[in-house]
Every structure is written in C-alpha cells, then in structure tokens.
Amino acid sequence: MFFRTTTTVLTAAALLSAGGLTASAAPAPQGGWQKIGDDIKSGVSGLAVTGSSSRHGGTRALVVRDNKKPGENRVARVDYRPGSGGGRAASAHVEPLTWAGTPEPVDLEAIEAVPGARGEYVALASRGLVYHLKATGSELQVLDTSPLPAIADGDDYESFALTSRHGKLGAVWADRGAGKKRPATVHAAPFSFNKYGEADFGAVTTARLRAPYPTGDVRHASDISVTPSGRLVISSASDAGDDGPFTSAVLDAGKLSVARSGKVALTVAKSPAVVRKFKGVKIEAVECLPGSGGKALLGTDDENAGGSLNSAAVCGK
Numbered sequence: 001m002f003f004r005t006t007t008t009v010l011t012a013a014a015l016l017s018a019g020g021l022t023a024s025a026a027p028a029p030q031g032g033w034q035k036i037g038d039d040i041k042s043g044v045s046g047l048a049v050t051g052s053s054s055r056h057g058g059t060r061a062l063v064v065r066d067n068k069k070p071g072e073n074r075v076a077r078v079d080y081r082p083g084s085g086g087g088r089a090a091s092a093h094v095e096p097l098t099w100a101g102t103p104e105p106v107d108l109e110a111i112e113a114v115p116g117a118r119g120e121y122v123a124l125a126s127r128g129l130v131y132h133l134k135a136t137g138s139e140l141q142v143l144d145t146s147p148l149p150a151i152a153d154g155d156d157y158e159s160f161a162l163t164s165r166h167g168k169l170g171a172v173w174a175d176r177g178a179g180k181k182r183p184a185t186v187h188a189a190p191f192s193f194n195k196y197g198e199a200d201f202g203a204v205t206t207a208r209l210r211a212p213y214p215t216g217d218v219r220h221a222s223d224i225s226v227t228p229s230g231r232l233v234i235s236s237a238s239d240a241g242d243d244g245p246f247t248s249a250v251l252d253a254g255k256l257s258v259a260r261s262g263k264v265a266l267t268v269a270k271s272p273a274v275v276r277k278f279k280g281v282k283i284e285a286v287e288c289l290p291g292s293g294g295k296a297l298l299g300t301d302d303e304n305a306g307g308s309l310n311s312a313a314v315c316g317k
Helices: 008-019
Strands: 020-023 034-037 048-053 059-064 075-081 091-100 108-112 120-125 129-136 138-148 159-165 168-175 183-195 199-200 206-207 218-224 229-239 246-258 265-278 285-290 294-300 307-313
Touching: 008 206, 034 075, 034 091, 048 285, 048 294, 059 108, 059 294, 120 159, 138 199, 159 246, 168 206, 168 218, 168 246, 168 265, 183 218, 183 246, 183 265, 206 246, 206 265, 229 265, 229 285, 246 285, 246 294
Parallel strands: 048 108, 091 138, 108 159, 159 218, 218 285
Antiparallel strands: 020 091, 034 307, 048 059, 059 075, 075 091, 108 120, 120 129, 129 138, 159 168, 168 183, 183 199, 183 206, 218 229, 229 246, 246 265, 285 294, 294 307
C-alpha cells in the first residue's frame, strides 16, 4: 500500500498502530527514516533484531513501545527494508503482537534476543522489571518476571543488552540519567536464567556515563548495543516535549567483555566519542548488526510524531 496524501497517511498510520500494514513512502524525518507509526502510541522505545529479510538487505525485528494503558500495543514485529541510492523507497511492514500470560507491562523501554535460545527475549520496563519472553506465532508469552539488581531511587531504565562469549552471557543496562546533574549509571553483570526461568544476575559492576552530545536536558543513555568485539555503542537523546524538537547521537562509549570463567568486565569512557549526530529524531533503540560492516538498526520514539526506523554505520568493528 502506498500513501500519497497527508490525509491518507494519517488514516493509515492509525491503522498501522493497530494491525499489520505495509508503510512505503510514508512521510518521515529527513535522512532516510522510515515511519512505522504516526502517533504517540507507535514510537520505538527498544528493538531486537530477529533475522534478515530475503530481499534488498532487509531486517526483521521486534520493537517495544512504552505504552501504559490497557489495550495499547506493547510489542510489534517489523520487516524493514532500507531505501537505495537507485531510487527504491524504504518500507516497513508492522504486525502488532499480543501480550499473553500476565497483565500488560507499563512503559517497556528495551528488548533483547537471548543468544542461543530461539524465539526467547528479555524485555525491560523503565522501573527495572525484567520480562523473560517467548514469541509464539502472533503472541508473546511471559515465562517469568524478576527485578533488576542494584535499583536505586529515581532510576529510570531505557536500555538493556546481552552479549555471549565462551558459552557465557553478560548483561549491560543503564539508568538513563538526566541533564548535567545526573549522569547515566551503567551496570554490567554475568547473566543466566534459573530453573524457574527468572533472570539471574551475578556480581554487578557499575560506571558513570556523560554524553557529550546532545547538551541540556539529555538522556545520557537511551539504549545500548554490544558489538561482536565487545565495544559499547550507546545512544543519547533529548527532547523539549511531546512535539520536540528532538536531537540524538550515537556514542563509542567503552567495552564489555566476558571471560571464560563467566566474569564480566565493564569499561566506560570518561569522554565518549560521538560517532554521529542526528537532528530531528529521538533515538531510543540501537542494535548493531553482525556481519553488516558496522551498521546498526536505529529506532526513534518521536512522541506525537510516532516512530521511525533507519540503518546507519555507527558500530564500527
């Protein structure tokens, strides 16, 4: 389906939030961003890549939305295809998934595929509740829930990532921070599931992160991804309200390693390097794509303007 006029786009976007539609050539921020929704209920607060599409370098992913009211979509499956220099338009097919097994979560901010466990995911709500999920058809089943360790007063979480080394898992997550007075607090720990399916964290290592960009009322860590070599790629973002303006950056922020013993080591740069700046969008999801030459899939939660996807070479090696 191709949307040609403003009226058609608005009508289709409302349907896009509720059911599986394909959005091609829908209005989006400049710079190759592809809309996957057009209102405050259809932003991207986190994403997990699930595989590759067979056509034109496409990517399949699950996206989470920070909705809070009953009946609002929490998770959707997206088949995203980037545009090309030859004139092919970007497109995205969106299929909302049903949350099953427990009351709907409030304010989901991150989701990550579990390495080595097909169809299993970890999702994180802003107050630190961890969901162990299984995707089955059009449903997400909740296998168990548990809290993050080391939660402090005022923490507001927007990021969570897993990495696998030597058959062991390491987790990294962060309180997003706020402006000059509150840097992000980045945590890392060995990770596994106990016999009940609950998330089990080992000894926690902590470090502070201040994003050099954006400035002002910045969320220093709006999402985290770990490259195959262990580099920490962190997005930062700011907004002046539900109508923006929005500004974001992707940072080269440090390193995460997992030893053969399972011990996790975290290093966060005192002065993270700004890999790329993005004006006009609020990036809340970044996922480095293995074997892509350093590209990442990026997602935005632009509040009243909805959500968009894009790919960019921000991950390096």
